[in-house]
Amino acid sequence: MSADSYYTGMASLQAISAKMDALSANLANTQTAGYQAVQAVAQAAPYAGANAPPGADVVALSPGPDLRPGALTHTGNPLTVGLGGDGWLEVQTASGTALTRNGTLQISAEGLLADGDGNPLLGADGNPISLPKLTSLTIGSDGAISGVPVGQPGQTTSYGQLALAATPAGAMRALSGSLFLPADPTQLQQSPAAKLSQGYLNGSNVDSVKSMVELIDVSRSYQMQTNLMKTSSDNSRALNTVLAQG
Known part of the structure; x- marks a missing residue:
């Protein structure tokens, strides 16, 4: 040879x-x-x-x-959100702002709305979203967050809005199979077509x-x-x- x-x-x-x-x-x-x-x-x-x-x-x-979103599955869990359109959740990681379509959420010990790994989700203002103890949590299709605080029955309070980023131009580096770093986080744009469905979850694509x-x-x-x-x-x-x- x-x-x-x-x-x-x-x-x-x-x-x-x-x-x-x-x-x-x-x-x-x-x-x-x-x-x-x-x-x-x-x-x-x-x-x-x-x-x-x-x-x-x-x-x-x-x-x-492959950046296509996975199909939506109904969970009935208010701490899950499914994304439609080209939207991504923005999360704060040790490596910088990352994007994910894994809508499994939790409220951290610090009172921050976070992803399943504990990374804080970012709001439309670019900051983490802080929540008090709630008896109910509502996440609208536009990412608007509201809830009823413990001890205040019937009083619904707004807690900001989730950032819903559009798929960025340029390559993204994978941190995991569902978490990605954009080439330039400062160029992220909000997606007008993105819609959230509370109680749903994007599966694998x-x-x-x-x-x-x-x-x-x-x-x-x-x-x-x-x-x-x-x-x-x-x-x-x-x-x-x-x-x-x-």
């Missing part, structure tokens, strides 16, 4: 392996709320240089998320049947490429042996 053939074969295996990893991660998160499927792609990179041979390497590109079929096909491709490289290597070794004996 020539060096060029070997490196081309290894590049193909790396691209196929990246695809397998992405599909495996997707299938493992079919039940994860707000999960955005990972997309692994590859492209041909033609050999460069004046004396480069014809042909190209197969290069695995960095995986990116993974198509499990399609992903399983793709994983089977990709696994076969990996095995075929491995066998092809082995056969080519064996043939080259046999030819070198014959030439050495001659």
Whole structure:
């Protein structure tokens, strides 16, 4: 096997392996709320240089998320919200402002409205949302928050409005399968089309049947490429042996 053939074969295996990893991660998160499927792609990179041979390497590109929202499921839990349109919840993390469609909420020990991991949600004013102890909590379709404080029956109080960001331009870096860092948080825009549904939750956007079929096909491709490289290597070794004996 020539060096060029070997490196081309290894590049193909790396691209196929990246695809397998992405599909495996997707299938493992079919039940994860707000999960955005990972997309692994590859492209041909033609050999460069004046004396480069014809042909190209197969290069695995960095995986990116499928940004379509998952289907809404009714939970009946007032501390869950589903997002429609291109909207995202904004959360405050140690890495900066991040976006999520996992609408599993909680009220932290500090009295802040937070996501399931304890990251404070941000309001339309860019600040965390502080809540007193409530007997009821209402989140409107526009993200407006209101509730009835403990000890004040019948008195509904407003507590601000959730930020509902539009899908930003440019790539986003995944902190997890459902939490993403925009390239430039200062350029986030509010989405006029985003609608919240309290008592609902966005599921994973993974198509499990399609992903399983793709994983089977990709696994076969990996095995075929491995066998092809082995056969080519064996043939080259046999030819070198014959030439050495001659």
